[in-house]
Every structure is written in C-alpha cells, then in structure tokens.
Amino acid sequence: MENFEYQCQTKIIFGKETENQAGEEINKLGKKVLLHYGSGSIKKSGLYDRIVESLKKANVEFVELSGVVPNPRLSLVKEGVELCKKEDVDCILAVGGGSVIDSAKAIGAGAVYDGNVWDFFEGKIIEKSLPVGVVLTISAAGSEASNATVITNEDGPRKASSHGNIRPKFAILNPELTYSVSKDQTANGIADMMAHIFERYFTNSKSVDLTDKLCEGALRSIVKNGRIVMSEPENYDARANLMWASTLAHNGLLGTGREEDWASHGIEHQLSAFYDIPHGAGLAIIFPAWMRYVVKQDISRFAQFAREVWKIDECCDEDMAIQAIEKTKEFFKELGLPTSLSELNIYNEKFVEMAKICAGSGRRGNFVRLKSEDIERIYELAK
C-alpha cells in the first residue's frame, strides 16, 4: 500500500426534492452566483424554475450562462470567465452533468486568475477558484466531488485535464432528476463510472486489499443497477445506487494507497477531441482494447477481476483474465454502447497523430507505461 493524502470536502445532499436546497446552500458561498447549464433541457423539465425559485427564496442574485455541450469548450469557459469578472460573481452553480460541472470549475479557476485559463490545462495547478456548487442531473463523470476538470480547446483540437483545489463545495444529488436521461446517455454514464474505477483498480501497487474490495463491490453494484435502469428508467433505488456509485467512483476514495493508471482516459480524450464522440462511448471502446493490450502485465489481477466482479470461476488464471475482458465488452454491448471504432465510422487515418498527442513528450499510464506506438496499437485493437 502506497502513502497517500486524501481529503474530499464536498458536502453531499442526496435524495428526493433536494434541488430545492440549492439556494440555501449557495447562500453560504456568496450573494451573487453564475447559474451555469447546458442546452436548456433543464427548462423543459421544470428544474430551471425550481432552482431559480430556490435562489430567489434565499435572496441570491444570479446571472446566467447556458450552452455547455458534451466535451465542454474552452470558448464558453472564456466567456464565463469574462462574465464572472464583469459581473463580480461570488460563486458558481452548475446544474447538469459532468460537462457543465467541468466547465464551471474551469470558469471558477479562470475568474480569479489574471492569465489565460488554458494555462491550467497545460500543467499549471489550480490553487484557487470561485466556489462551485452542483445540482447533478446525470450519473456519470463524478465531477461533482472530484478535483479535476476536462476541457476541449477547439483550436487544437485538444482535450486536456486540470487538477487542483476545485472540488465543489456541495453537490445536490436527486436520483429522480436522472429519470429523464436517455438510454444512450445512461449507458455512457455507466461506462464512465466503471472506467473511473478501472483506472484505479488496475495497479501495480501491492497489498491493497481493502480498496480492491471496495472497487469490486462498487463495480458489481454498478453492473447490477445499470442493468435495472436500462429497462426501468424510473426505478428510484436503482437510479439512487447508481448515482451515489458515480460519485464514489471518482471522488478519489477508491484510489487511496494505490498507484492509478489513467492511460485509457488519455487515449479516449483524443478520440472525443478529434471526433466529438461521447466520452463514455469512447471509454467503452477503448477500455477492453487497453485490457487486451496490457493483460499480461498482471494476469492474476485480471483473474481476481474475473472472480470478484464477473463471478467467473475457472481453473486457470489466464482463461479467467481473457473471459473477464470479454465479459466487460459484452456488458457494454448489452447496454447498447459501441465497442469498436468502426461502429462510429472511425478508421485508422488519425491513429498515429492521436497516439503522438496522447503520449506527449513521454509515456502514458502507470500499470503499463505506454509509448506512442503502444497507444497506436490500442487504437488498432479497438478498430
């Protein structure tokens, strides 16, 4: 087990009708808030009205910035930064999923920084930020309690992440708000949360028995409840277990004491930067390919994954490992996710370029340190 520091301060407010507490919670962070959201589906659902009412009740003044899209754009972040500075905003309320939250985090960091906000995506650590609160509407990215944000610079195209002191101050999680999430988006979210656990589970750190078991338990719960919500989108308890799992999958807890990997996320980020595909779908394609490429690094860990997550019981570790990778892929298929690049009409034209950007000046990942050529082969395996 590795040494670690861990602190997740995000206050979780979980359950039915909790979105009505948004105003009261924001009021603890400031008197003027940027209300940040996506395409406007929150207006159709009535959520926007409830949030606005809650803000008014709490005497919180607000300005708005909508228009966040999946793979959130730097241009909108810059617009948000300007708006916060101009309007002298105290804090940000992100109402939406991971894209809206990531966008809000980047705006929060940029609003108290004199330089170009993209600096934070080129290696600068975020030390301070406007406080961010969240009303979550999609179980997926775990951004509501994570210390990371991922933004796409359209001028690259380049999708990059930044870390730092940006965990939201509070996150309101009402599972009912996810009833209306489409099947596709629900499936993308399930792949995303599983991927967040995979990045931590596949490690070279030895003797991490406790977090192994927590990862395995969370994965089994996601598989079980994931299956339920695909056929019963309004099953409260399944949505609730899945929603809490999505937060715990990425608030850092499951990686404590472990060296994490994160190669597959890097490999996927180039895919969604170049082709603007949903992050979850990209992960569903990349992860099984990555697993096939790296399985020999630690057959016994993959066999444990087979036994504890997929309940595969064979005599030979190698067979179990291979079957577990197949099972993972089959599960993604069962959810209706793509599991090959060709299904999205992505062929090998840009594999070399994407692999080079992904590897950057060095290597990617920790479980196996991947060079540009390795990443190219993983794209090939994902074809």
Added chain:
Amino acid sequence: MENFEYQCQTKIIFGKETENQAGEEINKLGKKVLLHYGSGSIKKSGLYDRIVESLKKANVEFVELSGVVPNPRLSLVKEGVELCKKEDVDCILAVGGGSVIDSAKAIGAGAVYDGNVWDFFEGKIIEKSLPVGVVLTISAAGSEASNATVITNEDGPRKASSHGNIRPKFAILNPELTYSVSKDQTANGIADMMAHIFERYFTNSKSVDLTDKLCEGALRSIVKNGRIVMSEPENYDARANLMWASTLAHNGLLGTGREEDWASHGIEHQLSAFYDIPHGAGLAIIFPAWMRYVVKQDISRFAQFAREVWKIDECCDEDMAIQAIEKTKEFFKELGLPTSLSELNIYNEKFVEMAKICAGSGRRGNFVRLKSEDIERIYELAK
C-alpha cells in the same frame, strides 16, 4: 435508499513517517496547541520526541495534558477545558487512539463553551469547537474522522456520546505506529471496527445495494488482515489495510442512505461504564448476543451477511443466518476476545439497572426497537 447529507472534511495523511508532518499541519490551525495523550507509552516509543520536534520545527508553542485512560473520563476533560481557557490554546493535537481523540474532541467543545461540558453528552449538539488534529496510534475507534465522541462520567457511572461539528481537521495515520499495539488491544480494535460496520449494515432500509457491498468488502478485508496482524504484528500492509478500514468503518460513508442501528453500542457502553472493560471486548460479547436476539427481524439480511462476508453457502436462509452469527463469535474467539460476560466475571447483578439506563426514557436501536426488557434479555444471552 434513504435521503442523506454527508460531509467528511478530515484530511487523511497516510503512510510511513507521516507523524513528522504533525507540526506543519497543526501550524495551519493555530500557533498554540494542547498536546493531549495517554499513559506515556508514546514517550517510551519515541513518538513523543518526534512530535515535539515537529511542533518546534513548525514554530508551534504547546502545553501538555496526558493521562487519558480507556473509557476516557469527564474529570480529565474538564481539566483540559480549564487548561485551554487559561492558556489561550488555539487547537488540540491528540496523539493516541480513540480514547485520546474522544477526550480531545470533548475538550475542544468545552473550551469554547461557557456551560458545563457534560451538557453535550446530555443531548446538546456541538456547534463549535477548537480544531483538533490527530496522530493515530491504534486502529480501532475511527474517531479520527468521525463526528462523535464518547466520554465516561465517573460520577454516574455513565458513558455517553455526543455528536456535532467535531470531525478532526486532519488525521495522520502511520501503520508502523501500530506495530507495538498489544495482541489484546489489536483484537479489541478489530471488534470495534467490525461493530461500527455492523451498526450500519443491519438496517431496515431497502435497496441499499452499493453500501451493502462496501460494508461487506470492508468486513472481509478486516477479517483477512485482522488474522494476519495477530500472527505478524509488524506486517506493514496488513496493518495499513486495517488502519484505513478502521477509519472508513466510522467516518459515516458506509451508513449513507441507510437507517443505522447503534443499540449494541449503547448496550456495551453501560457494560464498560459499570465494569470498565475495554469497549472492543464488550462489543465482541454483546454483538453476537444482539444478533441472536434480532435475527428474525430479517433472516434474508443475515443470510446475505453469511454469504457475502463469511462465504457460507447453504440452501436455507435460516441456517445461513445462524451460522453467520456463530462464525462472527468464533472469529472474535480466534482473536482471543471474550465472547461471554462470565469470562470477565460479570454476572446478572446489574443487568436490570444497566438495561434501564441504556433504554433511557424510550427505546434503543432502529433495526429492532429495544425496550429495557429486551436489553436485559440480550445481557442474559451474553452471559
């Protein structure tokens, strides 16, 4: 799944030699600290010197209060409160196990309160407190990241708990510091952390699949690593997994979305108040008796406990439930813990009195609401 609010702000600093960061961390909380500890074993081990050196390096002034005993006493808490007020202390550093931390929390609350600190143990919620930091030396109570404290009023005798805004600001967890914990104390600690999970696991809340699995995983990890440390007290990884498990068992995470029980803790508190026995040993005696008394409330939950924690696979839920209770008792026995009151020369003289105090004016517990007569019967079953 129930609605919940959850926030655990404690910064965890985990790993080898981390105690040397105590000064630097305390320095963020104040310039003058009360150094609070137990019997002086930290002086023999050299830990005291390292802490003092770390405080000096960080230019933190300190005053000392030692002498905390298991089942920490109100009299020492009051002494600490006076000392903090007199010396104008900014914060408290607890170096020790659960008793020292609980004592520090109570002192912290009392130091910024004008009334009698015992008020907080008679129902008053702790709203503010001096900030507390921890260097943990025993894996057991989980007080290093919990919002609770338990103090014994010698004038009762009465052992009572209080809750509130008292989670430590940081907790330094170096598993090496637990190498020297005796077999008895190690075993008490294992029973304590398992009990903290049992109090959350046995619930009437339905569809709490995710936290069920997290509880089960943590329990299995405790059983596995508990066995290892009993024969290999200096096995770093086993001590490390156990130490992190003890914190996670009681930082509130495993109870999210669940109605918790806490009857067994109440029943045990009277035992250790009347007979001054170690809390962990008391729990090892009480919990199997409580389980036998309440098993019929939800046979299928006990069968799940059997299957997922003890890997018992029988055809009939009732048999599995009974076997799981036996297994729990056997495991405590294997650790060298007492599993009956008679082993500690406790007979039925005070059962009626203890049961009455425990039930208070109402009932105790949530899984089954226990009246005074029920509690008496549980003491009888534990004979």
